[in-house]
Amino acid sequence: QRSLVGSGDGVRGIVLLVRAAGRGEFSEKEIEPLQGFAAQAAVAMELAERRRDAEQIAVLEDRDRIARDLHDLAIQRLFATGMTLQSAGRFIEHKEASERVSRAVDDLDETIKIIRSTIFGLRAHDAASGTGLRARVVRVVGETAPVLGFAPSVRMEGLVDSHVPKETADHLVAVLSEALTNIARHARAGRVEVALETDGREVR
Incomplete structure (x- = not known):
């Protein structure tokens, strides 16, 4: 039976x-x-099963909260401090003091990179948060807009979510974030265009 x-x-x-x-x-x-x-x-x-699902949702929500806090609090403050030091360094006539300020700015940049890598790692585990490459690019551009003072234009062509491997996508998002930060800090640009294209073989 x-x-x-x-x-x-x-x-x-x-x-x-x-x-x-x-x-x-x-x-x-x-x-x-x-x-x-x-x-x-x-x-x-x-x-x-329901208990496991609830625990998984709680973990994902906690990761997302930590990622938001790291970006909204830590990175923005470090970035603002770096720009302040960089601006102040122009008025320092003592060579050694100026070099120390410059090294401090570089250290802040490296710290920001580490925090961003941590954020990407946290968000990569959140399968329910729209972590496709297209969504991540739009998110990074949107997060940088307040620092730039304007919203960059974004153009994407091809199946970027399905044709770009995850490891490549992670590197691409990190490079884009760093590039936009450098533009905000050094270029004094009035317009920025972000273009992402893939034909299934190459990413440009």
Whole structure:
């Protein structure tokens, strides 16, 4: 005798009740506990799955919150401090002091890179947050707009989400973020255009 654990599309297994060959069939009284056990097992397994889903959602939400906090608080403050030091360095006549300020600015840049790498790592685990390359490029451009003072134009052609490998996409987003930061800091640009193209073989 067998009883399904679950029902319909939610069948999770089968419970079997067997006896030696030649013996009579199971009675309803003997089968009833088997059916009850199968129902209880199905409920327990469903609860366990829901608990795992809830825990996974909590982890993903926590990662996303940490990533937002790192960007909104840490990176923006470090970036502003770096620009302040860079501006102040122009008025420092003492060569050694000027070099120290310049090194401090470089250290801040490296720290920002590390934090951004951490953010990308956190967001890469969040499969439900729209982490395709197209969405990530738009997000980086949008995050840089307040620093630039205007919104860069974005043009993307080809199947960038499906044709660009994840590792390549990670590097591309990091390079784009760094390039936009350098433009904001050094170029004094009034217009920026971001173009991303792929034909399935190359990314430009």
